[in-house]
Amino acid sequence: MVSGKGGAGKTTLTANLGVALSNQGEDVLIIDGNFTGANIAQHFGVGFQDVSLNDVLEGDAYITQAVAKHPEGVSILPASVLEFNGQEQNLKHSIVDFLGDKDFVLIDAAAGTDDEVQAAIETSDEVLLVSHPELPALTNTLGAKKLAEEMDREILGLVMNMVRDEKSEVEHEDIKELVDEEIIGEVPEHKHVREGIALRKPVVSYKPDSRASYAIEDVAHTLKGREPPKRPLQKRLKMRLQDVSPI
Ligand SMILES: Nc1ncnc2c1ncn2[C@@H]1O[C@H](COP(=O)(O)OP(=O)(O)OP(=O)(O)O)[C@@H](O)[C@H]1O
Numbered sequence: 001m002v003s004g005k006g007g008a009g010k011t012t013l014t015a016n017l018g019v020a021l022s023n024q025g026e027d028v029l030i031i032d033g034n035f036t037g038a039n040i041a042q043h044f045g046v047g048f049q050d051v052s053l054n055d056v057l058e059g060d061a062y063i064t065q066a067v068a069k070h071p072e073g074v075s076i077l078p079a080s081v082l083e084f085n086g087q088e089q090n091l092k093h094s095i096v097d098f099l100g101d102k103d104f105v106l107i108d109a110a111a112g113t114d115d116e117v118q119a120a121i122e123t124s125d126e127v128l129l130v131s132h133p134e135l136p137a138l139t140n141t142l143g144a145k146k147l148a149e150e151m152d153r154e155i156l157g158l159v160m161n162m163v164r165d166e167k168s169e170v171e172h173e174d175i176k177e178l179v180d181e182e183i184i185g186e187v188p189e190h191k192h193v194r195e196g197i198a199l200r201k202p203v204v205s206y207k208p209d210s211r212a213s214y215a216i217e218d219v220a221h222t223l224k225g226r227e228p229p230k231r232p233l234q235k236r237l238k239m240r241l242q243d244v245s246p247i
């Protein structure tokens, strides 16, 4: 998952998409590919690990020692922001043998387009773009897309995050024209997402019947090549009743 710009929601969406896919029966591994700003573990309340991805990259540990199986169902490979020694070029060959039996391996990339991001893209077969619906963010996303294309990776599409439906936001048509990718999801900006982060519970678990969770689940269905489901009236009502103060 890449965005170009920082703070677009890569980590939040990676954590939530992982849990959504896992809830849909998939075997999921989430890798923290943002070594200099490692924070996927915090989204799950995973405390300090004796062994992290950094040790694996440095050849000091086996990947199986660094992977934590979380109660949410996903496996997590956390990095450690405190110990990063610039070994990102080892990412692909350090983990590749472990990936075979997983249905989905999601890598949370850093912002920008430097070595860390390149290592994350190089390790991936496909790339998912994330952006705010604002011009500066979209322009940076275009930079990330270019990088992925130069590296011959398939782009799965663009997920818009923190959508507020404000008039100032760039409209779909213009987003498509600028980034030239399909918009495969629109996740609203919502306090439920931030509350989930504070409670260390991805929003799809914290508020499963919320607008944000439905939007993320829909992306998970789309990634699997399925039509997102139509929720029963009762669930839609529950979602609307929870949605009183979105921001
Ligand atoms: N859909 C959302 N609704 C409300 N707040 C959100 C949403 N998505 C993300 N946020 C907020 O934005 C913050 C930044 O998100 P996140 O850390 O996922 O971005 P990032 O792209 O991974 O950033 P970085 O580039 O620094 O790694 C979150 O901590 C959260 O407060």
Ligand SMILES: [Mg+2]
Binding pocket: 010, 011, 012, 034, 037, 108, 109, 110
């Ligand atoms: Mg992040």
